[in-house]
Amino acid sequence: MSNTIAQKKGFGATLWDYLTTVDHKKIAIMYLIGGGFFFILGGLEALAIRWQLIVPENDFVSAGFYNEILTMHGTTMIFLAAMPLIFALMNAVLPLQIGARDVAFPFLNSLGFWLFLFGGILLNCSWFLGGAPDAGWTAYAPLSTTSPGHGVDFYILGLQISGAGTLMGGINFLVTVINMRAPGMTYMRMPLFTWASFVTSALILFAFPALTVGLFLLMFDRLFGSVFFDANYGGNSVIWEHLFWIFGHPEVYILILPAFGVFSDVFSTFAKKRLFGYTAMVFATVLIGFLGFMVWAHHMFTVGLGPAANSIFAVATMAIAVPTGIKIFNWLFTLWGGSIRINSAMLWALGFIPSFTIGGMTGVMLAAAAADYQFHDTYFVVAHFHYVIVGGVVFGIFSGLHYWWPKMFGKILDEKLGKITFWTFFVGFHLTFFIQHFLGLMGMPRRYWVYLEDQGLDLGNSISTVGAFFMGVGALVFLYNVIYTSVKGEKVGGDPWDGRTLEWSIPSPPPHYNFAQAPLVRGLDPLWIEKTEGRKGMTPAEPLDDIHMPNNTILPFVMSVGLFIAGFGFIYQAEYTGGFIAMFVGMGITLGAMFTRSVKDDLGHHIHKEDLDKGAGM
């Protein structure tokens, strides 16, 4: 219904529709576009890094600018590309998988997106205003507190704003999963992607506040003269490292767990088999999330915490290999005895297994503290975390996009182009990063602007650069595929993959109320159960009735604009009165919008049962 109306609308009306929407499916599309844009930006930064390192003592970029590029590459990829793309998948699919009409907090959902977007834009404004942050994505003090210019200030405020958005997203999905499940959808019948997103949301909730505090302390030191990290006044820079990694380590699980969820669903669907060891998979996911909070100091083995702390954190870190191993074997045995169809979504999932296993192997090696004294802050670490983040998260995002694209847009991404994307990206990925393991131990620390000629690092770096361009080509082909499919692709029905979970029981793309009648869930893989019993779709759990939906609102957008303005204000308040004014105007806009939200009743609206599309949701 909403789609046919949208097509008839003019550009202005469509734009207004997206600015004000609280529909999780539209928010998913916006996350996809926003995250995709920053992914391209971060990718260009990556290519600049690799181009600088193609030959020894290169001068493609200056030393200071190189530090800006590497900082922005890391920050952009983690906070502005990987996280939003994960959120795109969660928004697009999670409510459908549990049979919900909407998320628990549609308003917060929209606010979360706009905060991410304006935070990301604020951060990237630094390029044009005297230089980007240059203290690494980890922003270790005192380098970050003493870094000249405003680059690091943009880092602080950009991340603070987008981080607040992420936190809201986390709370939203937690409550959605707990309160909004369809009748019969018990916890132990939820698809693994939903489980993983649920655990990820809990991690977000408990990890991000540590970053919030860290960023506040950094902001106070840089902008308001406090001395948290200034050793001359008794400050201690190690506090930042702790706060950052108490956030930062769970952050990598925040990224990888939803990817694990994607693979679980994809393997199960395309092997035509129920997920092997479902219960073990769920507990492994929860255990990884839990252990994720116990291991942050393995990023700090060389800080001088002493052998006792180093040993404890080494063993705790190794322990994570057990649930991760359980997952790998459960996936393999899901495939075992199956009827495996290989298409683009499945290729990414199959490519993930060897890639991620290598990343996990090097993870255990890094956990061995005495060995880490050599690995730490070298290209070995760079190789390791790209194996898990690209080989795990990015592969997962690509797999999920190919898998759910027909659900989101009603069209299947072109298979041939999809396969070209996979192979160029996959080969480029291993070419880029495998050799970096060796470069690290051969004596190349990370974040090096140049390496010297006579140190045996030339060939490895050249190979790595060639690989990076392969990945670039792969990403371009994917982009072309998106355009090609939207122009030439053919419409498909609600269930193109012979799916097993609830999202495949409704039309593609779904109507804006998702389910006309809440479905009755009778087990794991509910749609599969109905199919094996000869039914075409889900049995409804309730009679057809009016549907209550939330109202669109522009307030989230306004609040985010306010914080965006206030962000500039905070950065420039010490130098210009204009900055001081912007600080108050921006905060005023945000608080005013919050006040409006508080005093203006917003009860939503009802769609009358006569207006529902006939047969939708059945």
Added chain:
Amino acid sequence: MSSHEDVLNPKVMPEEPEKATLEGKNKFLGFWFFLGGETVLFASLFGTYLALKGSTMDDNTSQNLFELPLVFIMTMLLLTSSLTSVYAMYHMKNNDFGKMQLWLGITVVLGLAFLGCELYEFYHYIHHYEFTFRSSAFGSAFYTLVGFHGGHVLFGLLWIVTLMVRNAKRGLNLYNAPKFYIASLYWHFIDVVWVFIFTVVYLMGVI
């Protein structure tokens, strides 16, 4: 599904009006999660404070600065305000809007008194001891931890007053009951944090 009329003008107020609608249930649960995140936030601030509390650069140590009588009065004010907000919620469940507003009003007054004391305390430290945000890492950590709490108190007051004024004319319904309820939850949380500040910062600070 209930229509708008049922939410805004319910014929009978249920036992737990704050959890009678799905929106109310979501708010209730979501707010508990939010408080979980806030707990991590304050835990991080406490950790930072504990790491830096010995980092004084001059005579302005916690032993020389803190005066328990004032802090004790502040603690009493805030603890009492928590109790009065419990009364308010008790009257909300009995659907007695007038008494709820009265007890919320008393809560606000106590909260304001607390904030006044805190401002006096900070003023005192700054002017009599020249102990500021910038004078030592201890100063930075102290003002940040206690100031974050003070900021929460201020926000809570603004929130409760907004709710009281907005709903003064129309009374309780299923739409605003969850709002009142979570505002009082927030107020309790602030109170609990203060108990920790009182113990960790002030009591442990004068020893």
Added chain:
Amino acid sequence: MKGWMGKVRALFLLSILSLILSGCGVENLSAFLPKGYGAEVSLDIIFISLAVMIFVFIIVMVIYTIVLVKYRQKKGQEDFVPKQTEGNHILEIVWTVIPIILLIVIAVPTIAATYDLADETDKGDSLNINVTGNQYWWHFNYSEEEIQTSQDMYIPVGQKVYLNMMSSDVLHSFWVPAISGKMDTNPENENTMYIEAYEEGVYWGKCAELCGPSHSLMDFKIVVVSQEEFDQWVSDMQNLDAEATPETASAQEGQALFEQSCLQCHAIGSNPVAIGPNLTNFGDRSKLAGVEDLTHDMLVEWILDPESIKPGNKMTGNYDVPSKDEAEKIADYLLQLKPSEITPESASE
């Protein structure tokens, strides 16, 4: 598909081949070629963990290959519905317990090695050097011997040497891959580690914690010499005359200029002033500014425009740039500061 696979294989072979050609890196730099105690211990742990992990990887890949070969959907069997297995308790216990055992195999030697490398029992009886990381150079203070030096650290072969490390500004990390793993230098607390080199020679050291634009140029050296040579070097450094008059007229003028404008930051002799690197044995240095060849022309260039060699260094903008002629004279003076016969050159022979 077939064509693609062929290209993939060719590319993999190429990359593995090139890896073998490049070997394990350069001697006295690579962690693969350990020449010190810490590096050796770390490499042992690396190999133990690598062996266990390769074992796991092989098992995963064997199952993976079987699955892909055997269970692909065949033509005409699109409607085949496989058995919907829920799981298998025995298998699940197996792949939980075996990894735990494998991890214990790694964890035990790891913990032993971690404690071993943190051992400080004989610190009092050993040579102690206070190391300070600065943007972008290293300072070494032999407190007991009262020797100050920068960039080149001299140690005796086969002896435990304790390094007490701090930073004067931002975080740095002290790393000499061939001799030992790294340790951070923090501005607020001292970290201690020991190193022991097995062979005489000159070893590359690097900064391994992002510290600013010239992070990648913050190289230093450890010069490992025999015990006799080390004693000789210590006595040479202790007995030098910091104010000795140079031989050539140009160097004499250079000395006057140096004492007039450079001494505020750069000490010569055992003066502990270390705003800039100590230049006592500058003429013996292995490299200029850690990365460039130590030549007269390069040194003149540094004096005139250090920014062109080390972006972001603390010298730029903080001194009166001399004329080219004056810079030449200062260079003449500095290059003849060779207090000892024991040099990086003699050590690498």
